[in-house]
Amino acid sequence: MRTSASGKKFPQPAVYALDGLIPVIDPSSFVHPSAVLIGDVIIGPDCYIGPGACLRGDFGRLSIGKGSNIQDNCVIHTDPGWDTLIEENGHIGHSAVLHCCFVRRNALVGIGAVVMDRAEVGEAAIVGAKSFVKADFKVPPRSLVMGSPARVVRELSDADIQRKTQGTLEYQHLTLRCHASMEAVEALKALEADRPRLPPFQHIGKD
DSSP, rough: OEETTSSSEOOOEEOOOOOTTTOEEOSSEOOOTTTTTEEEEETTTTTTOTTEEEEEEEEEEEEETTTOOOOTEEEEEEETOOOEEOOOOEEETTTEESOOOOOOOOOEEEOOEOOTTTOOOTTTTTOOTTOOEEOOOOOOOEEEEEEEEEEEEOOHHHHHHHHHHHHHHHHHHHHHHHHOOOOOOOSSSSSSSTOOOOOTTTTTTTT
C-alpha cells in the first residue's frame, strides 16, 4: 500500500523485477494500481500511467519521458536489443499498442492506434485513432497521419498542436489530482442529492 497526499491508503501498481532489473517510477508520476510494469521500464517525472496499461520491459528498455501519459489498456513492448522510447510530453491514447518504436517530443498516438517496429513518430506529430503505422515508417514532425497503413494527410497548424498540448497538460494535472485525492472505496448504493460535477480543465496552461 502507498499513502496519498491526503493521507489515504492506496494499492501499489503491479511491479515485477526480471533478471535483476526493477522498474523505475519517479515519485511525481502516478501509476494506477491495475497497471503492470515488468523489468527494464523507466517512468520519468510527472507522468500518468492509466488503468490496465501493460509495459513489458522483458526484451529491452521502455523509457517514458517527462510529462507523458500512457492511457487505459495501452500495451508497450520492444524487441531484443531495441528500446521503445516516448519523449517528453508524449500522449498515448486509450488501447494504443507501441512495439519497438520511437515517439518524439510532444507527439500524440491516437486511441487504438498501432505503431510497429522501428517506426518513428516525429516531434509534435499526431497518429490518428485506429491507424496502423507500419515498421520503419517515419512520421514527419508536425504532421497528421491516418489509415491502415498510415499515410500523411496534412501538416499540422499551430492551433492543432496547441490543442494537443492542452490535452497533455490536462493529463499532467490529472496526475496531481490522483496523488491528492484518489483512494480505493466501496461504491455508493444510491445517487446523492445535488451530486457535484467535475470542473472543466480547459484553462490549464492558458494565460
